[in-house]
Amino acid sequence: MDRQLLPVLLLLLLGASGLQGQGQGPERPSEDLLEDAPGEEVPQEDGILVLNHRTLGLALREHPALLVEFYAPWCGHCKALAPEYIKAAALLAAESATVMLAKVDGPAEPELTEEFGVTEYPTLKFFRDGNRTHPEEYTGPREAKGIAEWLKRRVGSSATRLEDEEGARALMDAGDVVVIGFFQDKDVATFLALARDALDVTFGFTDRPQLFQKFGLSKDTVVLFKKVSWPELRARAEGQVQQPGEFSSHLGAVLGSRVGPGSQAATPQTSRRIFSAKILNHLLLFVNQTLASHRELLAGFREAAPPLRGQVLFVVVDVAANNDHVLRYFGLKAEEAPTLRLVNIETTKKYAPTGGGPISSASVAAFCQTVLSGELKPYFLSQEVPPDWDQRPVKTLVGKNFEQVAFDETKNVFVKFYAPWCSHCREMAPAWEALAEKYRNHEDIIIAELDATANELEAFAVPGFPTLKYFPAGQDRKIMEYKGSRDLESFSKFLDSGGELPAEEPTGHGAAAGFTQ
Numbered sequence: 001m002d003r004q005l006l007p008v009l010l011l012l013l014l015g016a017s018g019l020q021g022q023g024q025g026p027e028r029p030s031e032d033l034l035e036d037a038p039g040e041e042v043p044q045e046d047g048i049l050v051l052n053h054r055t056l057g058l059a060l061r062e063h064p065a066l067l068v069e070f071y072a073p074w075c076g077h078c079k080a081l082a083p084e085y086i087k088a089a090a091l092l093a094a095e096s097a098t099v100m101l102a103k104v105d106g107p108a109e110p111e112l113t114e115e116f117g118v119t120e121y122p123t124l125k126f127f128r129d130g131n132r133t134h135p136e137e138y139t140g141p142r143e144a145k146g147i148a149e150w151l152k153r154r155v156g157s158s159a160t161r162l163e164d165e166e167g168a169r170a171l172m173d174a175g176d177v178v179v180i181g182f183f184q185d186k187d188v189a190t191f192l193a194l195a196r197d198a199l200d201v202t203f204g205f206t207d208r209p210q211l212f213q214k215f216g217l218s219k220d221t222v223v224l225f226k227k228v229s230w231p232e233l234r235a236r237a238e239g240q241v242q243q244p245g246e247f248s249s250h251l252g253a254v255l256g257s258r259v260g261p262g263s264q265a266a267t268p269q270t271s272r273r274i275f276s277a278k279i280l281n282h283l284l285l286f287v288n289q290t291l292a293s294h295r296e297l298l299a300g301f302r303e304a305a306p307p308l309r310g311q312v313l314f315v316v317v318d319v320a321a322n323n324d325h326v327l328r329y330f331g332l333k334a335e336e337a338p339t340l341r342l343v344n345i346e347t348t349k350k351y352a353p354t355g356g357g358p359i360s361s362a363s364v365a366a367f368c369q370t371v372l373s374g375e376l377k378p379y380f381l382s383q384e385v386p387p388d389w390d391q392r393p394v395k396t397l398v399g400k401n402f403e404q405v406a407f408d409e410t411k412n413v414f415v416k417f418y419a420p421w422c423s424h425c426r427e428m429a430p431a432w433e434a435l436a437e438k439y440r441n442h443e444d445i446i447i448a449e450l451d452a453t454a455n456e457l458e459a460f461a462v463p464g465f466p467t468l469k470y471f472p473a474g475q476d477r478k479i480m481e482y483k484g485s486r487d488l489e490s491f492s493k494f495l496d497s498g499g500e501l502p503a504e505e506p507t508g509h510g511a512a513a514g515f516t517q
């Protein structure tokens with residue numbers, strides 16, 4: 001449910017340590033070349049070449065991309081790696097990737113372990129273009145998919161070149177975290193090197209002016225897109241979704257950053273650490289990207305981001321794209337853009353700016369500060385009170401009349417909190433109607449319902465549907481949760497006992513009405 005949020009890419013690009021170097025192996029003359037047995041068939045096991053000091057040279061000549069694992073028969077980590085290594089070879093073969101996997105029994109091949117300075121097992125080295133003296137140390141993951149991905153990013157391009165909006169959209173749909181480099185002036189080499197090692201991220205790049213324009217960019221920038229899921233977003237967003245699960249959406253987190261020749265790429269470790277950090281406050285700028293006047297606001301928005309790095313995640317939501325569920329979550333209409341909202345994903349509290357001034361770097365920073373300092377009160381969604389809210393037996397509550405009705409000191413109020421899409425809510429609806437009908441003439445009893453997907457309460461959050469709560473008369477704002485059977489008889493017993501816990505049924509079944517406070 002709560003996928004972690006990504007901190008700024010700037011760190012990833014500029015604050016990182018050095019690139020994986022080429023050729024850590026000792027420089028040694030390759031005297032073995034002459035010893036190769038020409039025409040010798042190199043044996044394979046499960047799609048893995050089995051090499052020795054005579055066949056390594058041959059394999060290097062035949063395979064321009066060759067990963068060699070030095071293992072020892074007694075090594076436990078090697079045993080754990082073996083099935084993954086075989087699976088990785090199969091994955092690569094299935095995609096016709098031009099890369100081969102091989103293994104060498106280290107203790108049985110002392111010449112090779114000496115030549116390549118192997119001191120521990122397993123050791124993996126990646127050889128390019130038959131270059132025996134400068135293999136790259138393998139530093140990637142030790143599971144099949146990761147191994148295959150690490151290799152694919154070396155034999156193919158590590159980032160997809162994007163020509164148009166369609167390509168960009170397809171790439172953004174392909175991964176949970178997608179980074180796109182927009183480069184017109186800068187060389188992409190550093191960016192591609194970064195992309196080789198950040199395996200959990202999908203990379204693309206472009207120099208197309210129409211894509212710069214689409215994302216409101218005027219200069220070279222790296223933009224990170226993350227599938228974001230907020231607590232409760234699922235419940236409040238898609239009526240059809242009933243299974244608990246993840247509801248996520250692609251939003252562009254625009255992180256102004258430049259990649260220049262001076263910047264360095266991250267190691268896999270660095271990127272993992274950065275990507276797992278958690279930022280609880282998300283600031284959203286809602287704009288209609290098709291409008292130039294809206295796109296102009298992006299620069300000021302981005303400018304406000306660096307001082308809040310690590311505290312607030314900056315997100316741009318294009319209301320012209322398919323982001324209706326995000327608008328609903330914040331109780332917004334597309335016409336209200338451009339506007340800002342801030343949500344704390346832990347408390348799910350939402351904040352809106354108070355003044356109606358223009359959106360600028362200064363106003364964005366000021367808004368964030370009032371939220372972070374606790375000065376600004378959150379807002380709660382509410383529908384308008386329907387004129388006939390108290391005309392039917394079941395009264396209609398919304399955010400705006402909830403306090404007044406539920407905490408009325410003279411009334412016992414029994415409320416069903418529901419979602420329009422929830423099937424259990426629909427199933428109990430007839431019993432609820434019957435209950436309201438039955439107690440229609442009881443002056444001190446109110447049976448009510450509230451659509452908790454469109455109305456939020458300051459007093460408590462509604463965690464599931466249906467939730468039934470009883471608010472007995474009195475001054476102490478008592479709240480009881482009803483957890484009994486959802487039928488007329490059980491509801492009636494509960495009300496007749498004045499919300500008191502009825503005695504246990506001797507038979508042990510039936511109305512097991514209970515409540516928690």
Ligand SMILES: *[C@@H]1O[C@H](CO)[C@@H](O)[C@H](O)[C@H]1NC(C)=O
Nearest residue numbers: 022023129130131132133134
């Ligand atoms: C192997 O690679 C290194 C580093 O890129 C290079 O200096 C060397 O000339 C290469 N050797 C061969 C035989 O291509």
Ligand SMILES: *[C@@H]1O[C@H](CO)[C@@H](O)[C@H](O)[C@H]1NC(C)=O
Nearest residue numbers: 288289290291319320334335
């Ligand atoms: C975005 O702006 C365009 C151009 O004015 C307009 O046609 C479109 O309806 C707007 N989209 C939304 C969702 O408001």
